Amino acid sequence: MNASADTRLTKTARLARLRAKAARVRALIVKETRQIVRDPSSVAIGIILPVILILLFGFGLSLDVKNVPLAVDLEDSSFEAGELLASLQLSPYFHTRVTRSMPAAQELMLTGRADGIVRIPGDFARQVHAGNAAIELVMHGGDANRARIIQGYVAGAVGAWAARQAAEGRAMTAGPVSVQTRLWFNDANDSHYFLVPGLIVLVMTLIGGLLTAMVMAREWERGTLESLFVTPVRSDEILLGKTVPYFLLGMIGLVLCVLSAKFLFHVPLRGTLPVLLAASTLYVLVALGIGLVISSAVKNQLVASQLVMLVTFMPAFMLSGFLFDLRSMPMAIRLITFGLPARYYVALLQTVFLAGDVWRVIIPNAAVLGVMAALLALGSRAASRKRLL
Amino acid sequence: MNAPAGEPILLTHELCRQFVRGDEPPVKALDGISIQVRSRALTALVGPDGAGKTTLLRIAAGLLLPDSGQMHVLGLDAAKEPQRIQDRISYMPQRFGLYEDLTVSENVDLYADLHGVTPAQRAQRYPRLMEMTALEPFRDRLAGRLSGGMKQKLGLACTLVRSPELLLLDEPTVGVDPLSRKELWAIVRTLVDEQGLTVLLSTSYLDEAEHCGQVIVLHHGRVLAQGEPAGISAAAADRVYLASPPTNRSARAWQAQLLDEPGVVDAVPDGGRVRIVLSEKAELAHDPLQGPALGSVSATPAAPRFEDGFMVLLRRQAEHERAAKIALQHPLETHAGETAVHVRDLVRRFGAFTAVNHVNFEVKRGGLFGLLGPNGAGKTTTFRMLCGLLPASGGELRVAGADVRQSRAEARARLGYVAQKFSLYGPLSVVENLEFFASAYGLRGAQKRERVQWAMSQFELEAHAREPSIQLPGGYKQRLAMAAALLHEPEILFLDEPTSGADPLARRAFWRRITALAEQGVTVIVTTHFMQEAEYCDRIAIMDAGQILAQGAPGDIRRAAATTDQPEPTMEDAFIRVVEQARARGTGAQQAGAAA
Numbered sequence: 001m002n003a004s005a006d007t008r009l010t011k012t013a014r015l016a017r018l019r020a021k022a023a024r025v026r027a028l029i030v031k032e033t034r035q036i037v038r039d040p041s042s043v044a045i046g047i048i049l050p051v052i053l054i055l056l057f058g059f060g061l062s063l064d065v066k067n068v069p070l071a072v073d074l075e076d077s078s079f080e081a082g083e084l085l086a087s088l089q090l091s092p093y094f095h096t097r098v099t100r101s102m103p104a105a106q107e108l109m110l111t112g113r114a115d116g117i118v119r120i121p122g123d124f125a126r127q128v129h130a131g132n133a134a135i136e137l138v139m140h141g142g143d144a145n146r147a148r149i150i151q152g153y154v155a156g157a158v159g160a161w162a163a164r165q166a167a168e169g170r171a172m173t174a175g176p177v178s179v180q181t182r183l184w185f186n187d188a189n190d191s192h193y194f195l196v197p198g199l200i201v202l203v204m205t206l207i208g209g210l211l212t213a214m215v216m217a218r219e220w221e222r223g224t225l226e227s228l229f230v231t232p233v234r235s236d237e238i239l240l241g242k243t244v245p246y247f248l249l250g251m252i253g254l255v256l257c258v259l260s261a262k263f264l265f266h267v268p269l270r271g272t273l274p275v276l277l278a279a280s281t282l283y284v285l286v287a288l289g290i291g292l293v294i295s296s297a298v299k300n301q302l303v304a305s306q307l308v309m310l311v312t313f314m315p316a317f318m319l320s321g322f323l324f325d326l327r328s329m330p331m332a333i334r335l336i337t338f339g340l341p342a343r344y345y346v347a348l349l350q351t352v353f354l355a356g357d358v359w360r361v362i363i364p365n366a367a368v369l370g371v372m373a374a375l376l377a378l379g380s381r382a383a384s385r386k387r388l389l
Numbered sequence: 390m391n392a393p394a395g396e397p398i399l400l401t402h403e404l405c406r407q408f409v410r411g412d413e414p415p416v417k418a419l420d421g422i423s424i425q426v427r428s429r430a431l432t433a434l435v436g437p438d439g440a441g442k443t444t445l446l447r448i449a450a451g452l453l454l455p456d457s458g459q460m461h462v463l464g465l466d467a468a469k470e471p472q473r474i475q476d477r478i479s480y481m482p483q484r485f486g487l488y489e490d491l492t493v494s495e496n497v498d499l500y501a502d503l504h505g506v507t508p509a510q511r512a513q514r515y516p517r518l519m520e521m522t523a524l525e526p527f528r529d530r531l532a533g534r535l536s537g538g539m540k541q542k543l544g545l546a547c548t549l550v551r552s553p554e555l556l557l558l559d560e561p562t563v564g565v566d567p568l569s570r571k572e573l574w575a576i577v578r579t580l581v582d583e584q585g586l587t588v589l590l591s592t593s594y595l596d597e598a599e600h601c602g603q604v605i606v607l608h609h610g611r612v613l614a615q616g617e618p619a620g621i622s623a624a625a626a627d628r629v630y631l632a633s634p635p636t637n638r639s640a641r642a643w644q645a646q647l648l649d650e651p652g653v654v655d656a657v658p659d660g661g662r663v664r665i666v667l668s669e670k671a672e673l674a675h676d677p678l679q680g681p682a683l684g685s686v687s688a689t690p691a692a693p694r695f696e697d698g699f700m701v702l703l704r705r706q707a708e709h710e711r712a713a714k715i716a717l718q719h720p721l722e723t724h725a726g727e728t729a730v731h732v733r734d735l736v737r738r739f740g741a742f743t744a745v746n747h748v749n750f751e752v753k754r755g756g757l758f759g760l761l762g763p764n765g766a767g768k769t770t771t772f773r774m775l776c777g778l779l780p781a782s783g784g785e786l787r788v789a790g791a792d793v794r795q796s797r798a799e800a801r802a803r804l805g806y807v808a809q810k811f812s813l814y815g816p817l818s819v820v821e822n823l824e825f826f827a828s829a830y831g832l833r834g835a836q837k838r839e840r841v842q843w844a845m846s847q848f849e850l851e852a853h854a855r856e857p858s859i860q861l862p863g864g865y866k867q868r869l870a871m872a873a874a875l876l877h878e879p880e881i882l883f884l885d886e887p888t889s890g891a892d893p894l895a896r897r898a899f900w901r902r903i904t905a906l907a908e909q910g911v912t913v914i915v916t917t918h919f920m921q922e923a924e925y926c927d928r929i930a931i932m933d934a935g936q937i938l939a940q941g942a943p944g945d946i947r948r949a950a951a952t953t954d955q956p957e958p959t960m961e962d963a964f965i966r967v968v969e970q971a972r973a974r975g976t977g978a979q980q981a982g983a984a985a
Contacts, residue, residue, distance in 0.1 A: 020505050024505075026502070034491055222486055223482055223484040225486065227480070227482055229451075230450045386472075386475075387452060387453065
């Protein structure tokens with residue numbers, strides 16, 4: 001009987017202790033939420049920056065080349081030449097300016113008003129009838145990628161013209177230019193399809209990693225932790241008090257991104273929402289862990305934010321497979337990418353958005369993120385023990 | 390719950406802790422400290438910066454581990470069971486971590502939640518807490534918008550949301566003006582006297598130790614003395630005199646000379662006279678007060694103060710440092726009565742706020758002028774305008790004959806400025822810093838070498854010439870900053886809080902250099918938080934809310950503040966009285982204005 005009373009007592013004591021713990025965590029969460037709401041920089045990084053990134057990436061930064069300023073040096077006034085010019089002018093990819101001499105076209109190019117010159121020579125019509133017509137294409141080589149894309153478009157426009165000529169029964173013995181059409185983009189030729197999922201990675205990295213690292217380092221810098229430490233509060237409670245609000249903020253960022261993906265850019269969500277949420281939860285926890293470990297280790301806002309940018313944001317940008325194809329990277333760099341959480345999240349997002357719930361892709365990637373989150377949770381626990389040095 | 394009065398509540402035994410930074414030799418912050426703190430009493434840890442006060446308190450709070458030795462708090466080993474101690478004590482670090490974007494009551498509520506204070510307890514405790522700290526009208530104000538003194542009071546309120554078994558306060562009054570200091574002390578004393586709290590606090594203000602029941606004096610990580618403050622003051626018993634300087638000498642110059650006399654432990658200016666502490670009579674070859682060097686002087690015995698006893702104890706350990714004198718290469722010629730700094734109707738507005746409001750003063754060449762005032766009084770703004778760092782909104786401003794508002798560069802070439810914080814290049818060595826500043830002042834070739842050499846020898850920096858300046862001991866950093874400001878042989882030297890946190894020996898050395906500079910014709914303008922140091926000045930001005938409230942010789946200002954209750958006010962008493970009177974008038978005038 002005595003023994004059972006004892007266990008009951010310890011049970012009530014344990015319950016009371018748990019209740020006190022919950023009260024402390026709640027107090028910390030309330031405090032953190034107030035700070036987020038009042039601190040313009042938290043709002044800026046948590047809400048405004050994602051919105052700017054969405055708009056910038058969605059509308060400003062598109063990898064499709066459109067409205068290329070193109071000079072057309074029309075030296076021939078024949079019907080054939082006019083048809084070719086019309087073909088170029090009708091293409092949505094070009095914004096053409098017609099000149100009558102090469103120097104005038106070169107002037108446009110030199111002053112940056114044209115990215116390329118299509119020269120239709122004076123004897124173009126005669127050449128066409130002779131079957132060996134040639135037009136000259138001068139490209140701005142500053143951005144080789146762009147030049148090649150434009151070259152492809154020009155070839156495409158010329159090909160369209162040739163096809164029309166053939167359809168109208170005009171003799172075309174050989175293509176005037178060797179047409180090499182290579183389109184590197186997705187079927188819809190719309191880069192939003194892979195930019196928007198990539199964007200989610202960036203936003204989650206910023207909120208989870210950068211923001212938490214900065215607010216935690218700020219507590220070290222301002223000495224608020226020193227006061228907090230000498231209270232009944234435990235270090236896991238401090239961590240929880242940081243994690244919960246920023247996790248929720250990350251989820252707000254996610255919702256913003258998903259909504260804009262769906263309704264602004266019409267990116268399909270071929271997988272299911274719960275899978276997307278679960279994958280994002282894992283990644284935000286990883287990013288939070290990195291932010292907390294780094295800030296507890298360096299205890300300085302500036303250094304912490306620089307380090308977090310270096311460790312999470314830059315790789316998420318460059319080495320996650322979001323902008324650049326991982327398979328085309330040198331082996332050494334590909335090995336590095338295996339250590340980057342963003343890589344697995346990008347794989348998850350691209351699958352969920354563009355392919356659907358493909359479990360043999362989702363499970364291994366999610367598993368890696370889960371292990372990382374667990375390790376980082378242990379790490380941040382160790383890094384933020386209640387000691388000053 | 391609390392131990393009966395007198396029981397030791399905190400006990401250390403041979404406590405040691407050192408800090409290693411990079412490949413520097415380790416710094417011994419605590420070097421074998423054995424102390425005890427009794428319950429239901431107010432104990433002060435007294436000592437200059439670097440004495441080990443903060444390290445000791447942090448070990449007690451379980452935030453640092455000792456290298457060796459023991460620290461027991463409430464009978465618990467602080468190294469082994471920090472959380473159990475943290476559950477029961479309260480601790481206010483030097484910069485109390487207030488959340489600046491939370492309001493006053495949100496900060497208090499956070500700590501009440503963390504300590505598990507029930508709503509019933511709050512209802513009972515909060516009104517008392519708010520009344521004591523006078524924060525009630527500011528409950529909804531963001532902590533970041535409070536003044537320095539109010540922040541400290543809020544920090545104290547946060548540590549007092551429940552009755553701790555031990556309250557640790559780390560320099561609660563540092564950087565706080567005398568008025569707020571007085572209020573903070575009143576709160577702490579109420580807690581101890583009326584609520585039976587046990588308080589251990591640290592301070593670098595020696596005069597504050599006199600308010601405490603027990604004092605532990607730390608110096609360079611060791612205990613210099615431990616006991617009742619009266620006992621420490623008694624070390625200087627029967628050896629303190631007040632003497633008027635010979636007719637043709639200023640108190641300041643005479644005091645500097647006295648410090649070199651054998652048998653003199655300490656000499657500081659005190660209201661036009663000099664306060665002299667003699668060493669034990671037995672050691673004296675002759676009585677310095679009868680010495681031929683000083684002429685015939687009438688000295689009256691005075692009651693020893695805590696600082697007098699402290700200096701006696703310190704002299705037993707620290708050797709007499711070499712006379713910190715300074716000789717200019719080209720002493721400035723002074724003509725009596727010539728004005729070096731002329732300020733008339735000086736105004737500076739920041740938007741609708743007037744930081745400096747029609748300020749007038751003049752400083753004679755070779756004079757030493759002190760600007761005193763609470764935080765936010767407008768001292769630093771005035772300083773910045775004098776140095777041409779900030780344009781004035783109105784008024785006249787002439788420095789060394791040049792109109793600062795018209796020709797800033799010309800004025801600037803004639804003045805040196807030592808900022809409050811160490812503002813030299815930390816990673817550069819002493820020589821590199823001096824060479825850089827010499828070049829910045831336009832010195833070249835032989836002249837530059839000569840000036841750098843002069844600075845190195847006059848400020849005794851040779852031994853540390855190649856050390857990165859960030860690693861210099863505190864006193865040397867200050868010397869280097871002053872040396873750099875004097876490279877271009879300025880006529881006027883501005884010093885912003887030059888001695889805050891410095892130990893008493895370093896402070897005395899500093900003032901001897903300043904005295905020597907003034908004697909050689911350099912005009913010095915200084916701000917300080919140590920009211921006693923105002924005694925070194927020829928004239929002082931007390932500022933509050935952008936206006937000068939009183940101006941004159943320190944002795945005159947003290948005499949003017951005398952009341953029947955307080956026939957001989959200290960500089961601090963006089964300061965508090967002047968500011969309080971002006972504030973009372975100010976609110977009266979405001980009310981009258983509102984009524985009209």
